[in-house]
Amino acid sequence: MSRVVKPYGDTLGDGKVQLSFTLPIDWSEAADEAARQLVAKMGFVDVAVAEGRRVASGFSFFVVYASSPTGVDVDAIGAPTAKAHVLSMEDVDGLIRERVGRKVSVAGACIGTDAHTVGIDAILNMKGYKGDYGLERYKEFVTYNLGSQIAVEDLVRFVKVNAIDAVLASQVVTQKGSDVTNFTALAELLEAEGLRERVILIAGGPRVTNLLANELGYDAGFGRGTLPSDVAAFIAQRMAEHSAA
């Protein structure tokens, strides 16, 4: 079964999309036409340049509306989420007590030169996020928050020394792929140290998706709007499975 959808303006199937972009050329009526042809070349039809103007010498800005013939089959998309069906804090602790039988140690850090700790803090700190308690508040987690700008080497050393079960890495700065670089470095070093199999490896940050994390060899990835309980539930269930196996 398949259900193909296109963008919706005011009529089903009209494919209407809004675009805006800057071109490195001076403005003129020809520039408007260049913008129109460019968007047409991108594959859009009914291209209307609603706005085109000079913004600086050598630069023009455009707002364009156009129709896209492209559709996507929404039924072919598996829910790409690591969010297990929600468990309460009690359930998570219960699950760990019964199925794991010992406390689970979690280490989180904002790696590389990234100093954006608000996100990882939201997941780890007692206080939590949007009324959802952080991992420190769970009875069955032993939580270490290494803080900001932690070199991958230091994090891995810490994991080794403290026999950490779950490693949580945060990346908020994504410019020039710095996030991917650092995430990869972490995964590889854990591999090299022979620790990868032993830990649950989790990536997080505003640009992270579960799909991306998996591609990078992580067990899970959490993005925008993640709640601590999403993460807690995932860790507990993975730990339960491991112990089962």
Added chain:
Amino acid sequence: MSRVVKPYGDTLGDGKVQLSFTLPIDWSEAADEAARQLVAKMGFVDVAVAEGRRVASGFSFFVVYASSPTGVDVDAIGAPTAKAHVLSMEDVDGLIRERVGRKVSVAGACIGTDAHTVGIDAILNMKGYKGDYGLERYKEFVTYNLGSQIAVEDLVRFVKVNAIDAVLASQVVTQKGSDVTNFTALAELLEAEGLRERVILIAGGPRVTNLLANELGYDAGFGRGTLPSDVAAFIAQRMAEHSAA
């Protein structure tokens, strides 16, 4: 010689474009992924869904940033404008006196059921637009402003009866191609009445481009921000050529 340019984000050639659109599906993380895949299928790369959310039952809204590999050769674009090199009101009147030798009659109207007269009035009325006087102010034009919601038949009858030299048609409402329909109807009826050759036929409106007008068989088309003097200069020069021939 050719100069291919791509959209500019913060680095030459990065091809960065902003898109926004609505999809007729309920929101979920899968919907975000659907949006990502859709934009990827459109041919963009580095697709980042910056925002995805429910806006109503059955509808989700997305803001996406992505890179387009598509470029356009700006040197291959002839300036698609009907704006003759600017002439002052005096020059236009002078040109007509010398080269045409009689007053030029102009009839303008907002055709079909379109009642948006502000635009055509801006071109015709004394007052003009943005400090640029309208055609009524020119000594050598005899100007008729038929006003709003003028049936194509009535306009053509008027042209015939008054031996009009230049016909100015305005269309502001463009929904469902009503503008193209009405412009076409006018051109065809003039043709049928054997008047087409005798008149200079000009289209105008916010969505009109000179290219479009030419496609529709018009002598010229004027769009956003047109000044009366642009139109006056075009008419005067065409009339001059005609009389020359």
Added chain:
Amino acid sequence: MAGPEFSPGARNLAAMELRIDREAVDASRALARAIVAPISDFIAAHSTVSVERAVARLLGVDGTGGDDVPIPNLVGERLGFERLSTGIARWLGAGVAETGAAPAEVAAKLIGGSLHAETLAGVPDGAARAALAPYVAGGLARLDERRRERKVLLARLPQAPPPLLYVIVASGNIFEDRTAALAAAEAGAQIIAVIRSTGQSLLDFVPYGPTTEGFGGTYATQANFRIVREALDEVSERLGRYVMLTNYASGLCMPEIAATAALERLDMLLNDSMYGILFRDINMKRTFVDQHFSRMLNARSGIIINTGEDNYLTTADAVEQAPAVLASQFINEEFAHRAGLPDEQIGLGDAYEIDPDREDGFLYQLAQAQLARQIFPRAPLKYMPPTKHMTGDIFKGHLIDAMFNLTSVTTKQTIHLCGMLTEAIHTPFLGDRVLSIENARYVMNTARHLGDEIEFKRGGIVERRAQEVLAGCRALLERVAEMGLMRAIEAGVFADVKRPADGGRGFEGVLERSPSYWNPFEEALSSPRAASFTGVTAS
């Protein structure tokens, strides 16, 4: 039962009072009364084909005949101007008396030819009136029933406090419009306007049935009204707040649209006493007569009228036109009172159309909006968004809309038309509407009580501007009072457009009433209320 169901908000004006010249306000009201009085006399002596068709519709005459001409039009044509000048009711009543059939059937017979007007001429007026009485009562009952429904719904499903967020749907297809209306309601819209196609206002009949075409909107038909009303009633239940529906009356069929709107429980109608004349070249006599009866129907059915002062601003400079807008508001108010509309049902219009690039333009907008708020304290003011200066730059446009939203919440406007960032580009997309509603909700929430928090400096820019607009308005009304309204319009005093008294569209449809003219609904609706209301403003 004067619209107590509406709470345009017992607006707290304490906070931000501007000092304005009360005497000038009273003088302006007196002038408006003087200006409208002679027009009222003219109205009392005339009717129009549309007024008569509306009467027929209220008596249950509906549907279409050969080549889709509406039955009310066919009956009118069949009877002819001569007979219509005594009122269509008289003829239908005679038919009922003669045949015992309902007015709808009588109409069918007349058209079909199985019944002849000639024969009906013989029926005595008394008999005709008596025969029609139950149907007249039935018609009024339907109006009152719809109004009661609204009252109950509003009590059970209260609206969020004003400014009431109003958006348009204009896909040109009533079914897409319904989809759009539901989505908008979920996003927070409290009033949905279904935009009609270009040119409908020039049609001398009301199209019939559901429609899926049109430019810039689709037709205003009773079926279309019902389709959206039903959808909105459902969503109102789901959301727990009543979502209002509105459309346009102005044009050649004001009375008929007022009648059908009443029957389908629309909550508001665009209904201006001069818009058709000035902006659609509809004959002035036709418009004056039509607007009066249509507004009487609005009054009875509890429909809030919206006037069209915004149109003065879209065609000329907003700063210069401010006095004209205020003058028009006074005139619209007076016409409305005379039709029996209480202040709570008079949605006077204004718009945020000052050039966005003018220094301190925002202060001028504040001044004008606050002035109207103080002069018409109980009116559910209708505030229109920036449109003329909107461009293809949707980002700038979104900001201009935000300043408009801020002005509206600060000056406590009642009916708030949400501005669209794509105003200059296309009729709103579903997504545009959502963004525009979110714009209003964000701004109005983050600055909710600004109006209660600030005071304007005495003698400052804002206060001086308000004084100036009021003075200009008074001067304008004095001129109009001198010339007389019809002559003033002929002379181009309003919006710089000149309209001859006997020119324009629909003049042929104006009827001089014969001495025996009878309009049972007018009779019923000209309760002492109308009078008493003009009284109200006097006090």
Added chain:
Amino acid sequence: MAGPEFSPGARNLAAMELRIDREAVDASRALARAIVAPISDFIAAHSTVSVERAVARLLGVDGTGGDDVPIPNLVGERLGFERLSTGIARWLGAGVAETGAAPAEVAAKLIGGSLHAETLAGVPDGAARAALAPYVAGGLARLDERRRERKVLLARLPQAPPPLLYVIVASGNIFEDRTAALAAAEAGAQIIAVIRSTGQSLLDFVPYGPTTEGFGGTYATQANFRIVREALDEVSERLGRYVMLTNYASGLCMPEIAATAALERLDMLLNDSMYGILFRDINMKRTFVDQHFSRMLNARSGIIINTGEDNYLTTADAVEQAPAVLASQFINEEFAHRAGLPDEQIGLGDAYEIDPDREDGFLYQLAQAQLARQIFPRAPLKYMPPTKHMTGDIFKGHLIDAMFNLTSVTTKQTIHLCGMLTEAIHTPFLGDRVLSIENARYVMNTARHLGDEIEFKRGGIVERRAQEVLAGCRALLERVAEMGLMRAIEAGVFADVKRPADGGRGFEGVLERSPSYWNPFEEALSSPRAASFTGVTAS
């Protein structure tokens, strides 16, 4: 020559005065003095490797040696802590006395090994000082020359009136940054901040040469400063208004960056007395000593400092943190005065970070911004845009920025950081910057004189909020005064972060001054001014 070249605007405060407790303001200032006094004593007894390297730079020591280590660092290492504790100047002076070469050469010899510290130990202090005197004079002359240049340019190419529009460029490549800076200036930006790469603040050296990499920005190097400064000087001429340049001092190299910024005529520097401690875990003693000397240099070179109070708001709730922000402003002001900075050069920070979905949040923002404006009337307040609550919804974000712009123009802020609609997504694109500047220009123009037009209701939400913030600030400062600033920071009183007095980065670089310690620039810069300025606030 205390910054008269800046016109943070003889701000007209008449209009919108909030009634605030003057006594609480004076008490808070007195508390700030009490809090900072003991820290000043500590500063007077210490130096840091970065202070000494800055001295070397001012004497002309620059460039890099083996594997790109800057010469100033190499000299420092070669001399070692022991010798540095008497001041690097003494050793370079001795070298000059000994060899007759310039300090730069002396440095080279020391590193190269052709000259030995041991030999220099013998040179009497008097001789060393005398030998260095001309170079010290030369260093100061360069600073004064840059300042004179700025003064002349500002007179010839006056800025547009405040709020001064400030945007960041952060492509991570200095050449793209230059392109971006020029485009922004044309679009109306008056101040350009070149954002440096993540992590630079943790480097104990200043990178060298033009750089084309970095994350979230590229490095702050003297060459990068020059590249953008030259480009901006050109565009300033073209536009007829002086465009300012700024970067960050805070971190492990505050004094050195202050020195290089002075030499390249930057106009402002992010320079906070506690930011490094709280938000970068830099040792507090290191930071206190560094910020003092760096600010002395800023004072002399006419550079306006920008403080980082906004950081309190991005990490915790903005409504709760308001008193902490004000307290930090008082402390930053006091530290600044002690370093000789006049009010006109103290750009105290604040930010628009209240949850946009909070009812009346805009009124709270107005209250806080106006409070700062009244308490620091002559300071060029730096107002930061909404960042924390910005999301991927660029349309909503653009509106939040608009309300921020409105607050800024209404409360007459001086340095206005334009918010970016893409704040939550990426470092600004060229187009984003244009839209954000146009947002500010539109709002500030259409509401230009709003602040002169309105008054706040006595005892209303806004006034009560301002009182509350001031009271909270006073209480906080009292607590800190009791504990002492260092203990307070250890206890986590600020931003909920605890920092041990001897922990954190760069502690090893703190030097106890030996009795014979000598810093010729400090000497020259500790004119009576410093004192006199603390005096100023007392009055």
